Amino acid sequence: MYKFEDDSFMLHTDLYQINMSQTYLEQGLADRTAVFDLYFREVPFGNGYAVFAGLERIIDFLENLRFTESDIRYLRSLGYGEDFLEYLRDLRFTGNVRAVEEGGLVFANMPLVQIEAPIIEAQLIETALLNIVNFQTLIATKASRIRQLVPDDMLMEFGTRRAHEFDAALWGARAAIIGGFDGTSNVRAAKLFGLNASGTHAHAMVQAYGDDYDAFKAYAETHRDCVFLVDTFDTLRSGVPNAIRVAREYGGRINFIGIRLDSGDIAYLSKEARKMLDEAGFPDAKIVVSNDLDEVTIVSLLSQGAKVDSWGIGTKLITAYDQPALGAVYKLVAVENESGTLENRIKISGNPEKVTTPGKKDVYRIINKYTGMSEGEYITHAGEEVSEDAPLLMFHPVHTMKRKLIRSFEKVELLKDIFRNGELVYEREEIAEIKQRLESNLSILWEEYKRFLNPEAYPVDLSTELWQIKQDLIEEASNKTLE
Numbered sequence: 001m002y003k004f005e006d007d008s009f010m011l012h013t014d015l016y017q018i019n020m021s022q023t024y025l026e027q028g029l030a031d032r033t034a035v036f037d038l039y040f041r042e043v044p045f046g047n048g049y050a051v052f053a054g055l056e057r058i059i060d061f062l063e064n065l066r067f068t069e070s071d072i073r074y075l076r077s078l079g080y081g082e083d084f085l086e087y088l089r090d091l092r093f094t095g096n097v098r099a100v101e102e103g104g105l106v107f108a109n110m111p112l113v114q115i116e117a118p119i120i121e122a123q124l125i126e127t128a129l130l131n132i133v134n135f136q137t138l139i140a141t142k143a144s145r146i147r148q149l150v151p152d153d154m155l156m157e158f159g160t161r162r163a164h165e166f167d168a169a170l171w172g173a174r175a176a177i178i179g180g181f182d183g184t185s186n187v188r189a190a191k192l193f194g195l196n197a198s199g200t201h202a203h204a205m206v207q208a209y210g211d212d213y214d215a216f217k218a219y220a221e222t223h224r225d226c227v228f229l230v231d232t233f234d235t236l237r238s239g240v241p242n243a244i245r246v247a248r249e250y251g252g253r254i255n256f257i258g259i260r261l262d263s264g265d266i267a268y269l270s271k272e273a274r275k276m277l278d279e280a281g282f283p284d285a286k287i288v289v290s291n292d293l294d295e296v297t298i299v300s301l302l303s304q305g306a307k308v309d310s311w312g313i314g315t316k317l318i319t320a321y322d323q324p325a326l327g328a329v330y331k332l333v334a335v336e337n338e339s340g341t342l343e344n345r346i347k348i349s350g351n352p353e354k355v356t357t358p359g360k361k362d363v364y365r366i367i368n369k370y371t372g373m374s375e376g377e378y379i380t381h382a383g384e385e386v387s388e389d390a391p392l393l394m395f396h397p398v399h400t401m402k403r404k405l406i407r408s409f410e411k412v413e414l415l416k417d418i419f420r421n422g423e424l425v426y427e428r429e430e431i432a433e434i435k436q437r438l439e440s441n442l443s444i445l446w447e448e449y450k451r452f453l454n455p456e457a458y459p460v461d462l463s464t465e466l467w468q469i470k471q472d473l474i475e476e477a478s479n480k481t482l483e
């Protein structure tokens with residue numbers, strides 16, 4: 001597999017992108033500017049918001065965008081012509097990219113990434129961009145949903161062994177941290193992205209020693225920070241008493257952080273273990289739990305009064321178990337015509353929610369000046385003036401009767417410049433800044449949009465001008481089909 005020293009990500013695309021690119025080149029369309037929006041149509045997991053992640057990798061991908069010699073040779077073997085291959089050999093990303101920043105809240109039908117580039121370039125990067133954003137945003141959202149349930153507890157991402165292979169484990173760990181997790185068990189992810197590496201020990205070690213006491217003692221001999229896994233044989237009769245015994249014997253020579261439960265009735269066992277630890281004089285010892293946890297089991301455990309301080313969550317987070325795809329799409333919204341001006345384009349669908357919104361856009365978050373809270377997103381035709389000096393009418397783009405007038409507001413532009421004419425103009429961020437953004441975004445989102453079950457739909461509205469452009473194009477398209 002790794003027989004190409006110069007392998008690149010350029011062929012990490014669908015063949016049809018290359019086929020279309022050849023058509024664009026040979027028919028003289030390749031250099032026409034096109035605008036594409038990347039967005040999803042429904043917030044995953046029934047949540048009220050999603051958390052954007054993926055920009056870091058998009059930047060890496062676009063900065064290194066070039067076909068290598070082995071890529072070109074491979075395409076030649078598929079039968080592509082020499083002129084096309086020559087063109088691809090020199091291809092670099094020369095376009096503009098604007099995007100939401102990582103950790104930013106995002107909602108259905110708002111552009112998360114906007115690409116404005118020669119159509120051949122925009123087309124060749126589609127698949128990779130979707131691949132990145134679809135996964136990372138999904139996992140960051142799942143992580144944030146879990147974080148909302150346990151705002152003060154420690155959350156550890158344990159999913160690598162169950163993830164969909166290496167990349168998903170690595171970037172999934174980063175996305176989980178963006179979404180609000182404190183640490184990851186994936187050491188490489190921690191190293192590469194500057195995350196907290198965290199972890200305990202497994203049953204294998206207890207099995208290897210043959211009993212809890214010997215295993216915990218061996219661990220205490222070799223580590224200062226100790227969390228003992230107490231459920232290998234019998235949690236309440238052997239695991240917890242032996243953890244307490246070793247903690248007593250080692251006293252100040254170890255930092256007895258606590259115990260981990262990984263099977264059985266977590267509510268019952270955690271309450272019993274809590275009593276035992278308290279009675280033994282370890283009220284600060286933490287109880288870590290793991291075992292196929294997700295939002296639903298966490299809600300249930302909380303309602304049963306489980307005594308948990310720290311949660312290790314793997315499979316159901318990293319695989320987005322209950323909704324394995326975000327369904328983000330990448331749609332052409334404008335293209336340069338023969339005379340060099342951008343022409344808006346639409347894609348019609350029988351389902352009104354699926355009709356694309358044409359045109360290059362600006363995306364604003366409208367923040368109510370009286371409450372400081374966000375009222376919704378307001379999408380305009382690019383360059384359209386949005387005056388903060390006059391009241392703003394916001395209305396639902398399909399159910400237009402749903403409307404509200406915002407009298408005093410501040411608008412915050414959500415799409416930041418990332419690449420301009422192929423040059424990276426965005427400063428990469430540390431994870432701490434990204435996490436901070438999510439917290440501050442959440443702090444101005446009304447509780448109604450954040451609740452776990454059946455949240456209200458957050459408004460993502462079009463300006464009157466953009467809405468009209470869309471209606472006109474819908475009408476034009478439907479007239480064409482009548483001709």
Ligand SMILES: Nc1ncnc2c1ncn2[C@@H]1O[C@H](COP(=O)(O)OP(=O)(O)OP(=O)(O)O)[C@@H](O)[C@H]1O
Pocket residue numbers: 262263264265266267268290291292293297300301304
């Ligand atoms: N009190 C509880 N309420 C709701 N769900 C729970 C509770 N305790 C544990 N669970 C969840 O129940 C699921 C299965 O646990 P179960 O006890 O059937 O298997 P287990 O303990 O993993 O058994 P094994 O010994 O095979 O590991 C897990 O997802 C776990 O998180």
Ligand SMILES: O=P(O)(O)OC[C@H]1O[C@H](OP(=O)(O)OP(=O)(O)O)[C@H](O)[C@@H]1O
Pocket residue numbers: 158159161162201202203204262290291292293312313314315316
């Ligand atoms: O349950 P998850 O949410 O996926 O979290 C990760 C799981 O991975 C480990 O189990 P595993 O059975 O793989 O190994 P072990 O011997 O350490 O328990 C750990 O004990 C957790 O249960």
Ligand SMILES: O=C(O)c1cccnc1
Pocket residue numbers: 158159185198199200201202260290312314
């Ligand atoms: O550190 C742990 O306890 C851990 C790490 C990965 C998977 N399960 C548990």
